[in-house]
Amino acid sequence: MASHLVIAPMTGRIIEILVTAGEPIEEGHLLVVIESMKMENEVFSEVAGTVSEVRVEEDQNVSEEEVIFVISD
Numbered sequence: 001m002a003s004h005l006v007i008a009p010m011t012g013r014i015i016e017i018l019v020t021a022g023e024p025i026e027e028g029h030l031l032v033v034i035e036s037m038k039m040e041n042e043v044f045s046e047v048a049g050t051v052s053e054v055r056v057e058e059d060q061n062v063s064e065e066e067v068i069f070v071i072s073d
Contacts, residue, residue: 004047006069008062012036017058019069023051031069034062049073 012034019031029045053070056062 002073003052004049004071004073005067006031006043006045006071008034008064008066008068009043010034010036010041011064012041012062014056014058014060014062014068015040017054017056019051019054021051021054025049025051025071032056043068045071047071047073 014032015035016033019025025045027045027048030042031045032043034041034043049071051069052072056068062068
């Protein structure tokens with residue numbers, strides 16, 4: 001079973017998580033909204049699979065390149 005790591009594309013604050021662990025998703029599925037520099041940035045899945053780990057919580061600050069989700073085939 002292969003895993004795909006979803007990383008934060010920028011430093012910011014998690015304002016909305018739109019998936020849960022165990023949820024099947026398709027490529028292009030909206031995963032999370034990150035607020036950075038007063039702008040909302042949407043992060044989409046680059047692969048289809050199942051969300052195996054959600055490593056963040058709403059209102060949490062994240063750093064650029066921090067792993068925020070793990071998606072399994």
